[in-house]
Amino acid sequence: MNIELPFPISAEIKGITQATTFNSLSGALDAIRAGLARLPLDDDQAGCLADRFGEAAVARIAHQLVEFGAVRAMAFIGVESTHPIYLRVADPE
16 A cells, blocks of 8 residues: 655664655655564564554554654564664655
8 A cells, every 4th residue: 555645754763774764655664664674573573563564554654644743663672672663754855
């Protein structure tokens, strides 16, 4: 599903990727998915995040960005390593 929004979106996985601004939601989600693929997540965590940022979630993510300006999640690697995941409405450049 491809939903375009009237504003740019910043995507970041803290400690893994730098915040990058995209002109499309699909570009931002592709970046999040690529970053998550690099992480050594256990099967439960990988499945949960795949559902949260997968194709079936695009409409929900778009709604959250319009209504609240952000989507947040957390990736856990082991006991002590956490990586916040952000999709945010970015300021137009």
